[in-house]
Amino acid sequence: MKRLWIPLTLALALAAVQQQWLQRRPPRLLAIEPAAAGSGLAAVELQFSRPMDGASLQANLQLPADQPHELLGEGNRWRLQLSGTTPISKPLTLKIAGVDQRGNALEPSQWQWEPRPALLASRPAGENEQLLSWQEATGWQKLTNLSGSVHSLLPLGNGSGAALVTATDPLEKQVQRLRLSPDLTLIDQRPLEREPVVFASLSTNNAGDLLVQRSKLQQSYAQVELWNAKGKRRQLPMTAGGPIRLVPQGGLAVVPEEDGIALQTLPPLPAKRDFLPGLRDLSSFCPQAGRAVLVRHWPDYRRSIELLEPGRAPRQLWIGTEALLSSACAGAADRIWILLLSGLADPLLELVELNRDGEVLKRMALEGYEPEPGSQMHYDPSRRALLLLLKQRSAQGASQALPEAHLFTVDTGVLQAIPGPIGHAGWLPSRQITQLRRGAPRRAANTSST
């Protein structure tokens, strides 16, 4: 018995020392990652090793004085959200410091953060195309050459790269996935299919998952595959009457069917399905989870815009005879924009802004412009601007061969072209967060993995 006292006392002392050491260990910032903007302009998620004191984090957080912001969350996970109504015009320097709930101080760190997404676009170059990125500071930058023509370009929702459908022959399309570094250089480019396909439709979500709907020449129906952000493929037993769209928050997909649209869970979530009957298409998602804008097609060829909210019947916001080209949504459907085209001989392109009650807030004619067929409108909350692909018409009625990207600032109504012809374009969420040490930037976009 006596001999047991010594090891027992030693073990007890070791446990006490370890406990005291762990209690006094300072908290660490484990990860700093871009997050969905929500109702703000942009956001980053901060993950700490210990539950942090919110008041202390808030008090010690340093951003440019004119940049309103909010700190949201609790415990180990916090979200820094840029707020206000002034578009972000330059990268921000951010200092994070504070204490955890035990009063232990976090080592202060300083970061340079570019919250604005980059524009990713394809540009025809002879018989082939180029993939380009654009930011205010750099202008257009070539990322890579693509053989054949680009039929579809989709920047991935987590900003890690893009998916493309390219073709050298109309019946031989190839689905490719490109990985880009946070500072927008090409890491790799590889086809997702060995054999060419005749049809492919792409969709992504905020996590960077990629849904590919594709069919080969000998197939009578499209196969659906989900590639997760880590590149793991899973076949989904789905049939659809049109392009399937992944819900931005993940876990769900909107599946068009013959007589309506279905909302389905994706594996590994338990199977659930909600069906909305009627001749409806999904037009755009709102940043608030669970809200989306639908287009309803009426038998008399009118079209209406509806707001879909969780568990409620869709609410009609607008109805008209104009062709409804695309829509975009901000916040909790606080502002909805729709792009309309009317008239045959002298087509008129209009941008209409609605609120969530369907009131028309602004109606603006985009005279002298025509839309690029099939292109979508994308809202960037950080610039408070809509991305539109438009062709300029001359006084004689001739229009440009290729469209240009245009930014429509939603608060001022200014439409500004980004010079240079392009084929397809979309926003690539920014992952440009660099830690600053001793005055020099150090590539540490994430203390975990981004």
Place this chain on the structure above:
Amino acid sequence: MNWLPPFVLGLWGAVLLQAWGSGRLNLLLQADFHWLVLVSGLLLLALAGLAARFAPKRRSGRTPALVMLLAAPLVLLIPPRPSFSTLAANRSSGALEGESETLTFLSPPEQRSLTDWVRLLRSQPDPELYRGDPVRISGFVMPTPQAAPVLARLTVRCCLADATPVGIPVIWPEGESLKADEWLAVSGEMGVERVGGVLRSVVIANTVQPIPKPKRPFEP
């Protein structure tokens, strides 16, 4: 014949079956694991039968059997009345497992449980997105230091040992008297408040109704 071992085994088998049948297990274990208690009770009864029919050659100590014999009636007679708020106050609010994705489109705000709301607010903690959403939740009153009591639930993966509290701040109607552990149904709307410089979602309660403790008080 030594009657004590088969009697004690049978008594404990009966205790487990009583706990399974009376709903007492709901306070201790997730429903997914209740069958294990039923099987154990039946096994103990079977062992009691075997021990009565075939007396073991080796005599076991009488003291443990006597302790078990005395403990069994106590377990049967004393009903469990755990204080959830005391338990919650001594547990850290850890990570909340489970999907928040399907809550977005598939469940309207007024059908979300307290745990659903906490999951959603942790995955997307932007209070402005939920301002004005109708809320109908139930839970027990959990006092918090230097602040108004919150409405809370305990989430359990397996059993009471891993219970994790999840709570949501509430702006209670003026003059509302609240008792710790009291179960309440609260309806109102989601609002926004600033605490210590941090913006957060808060339930603005319009009506508060005392309700009996649910038969299954834990949430998965």
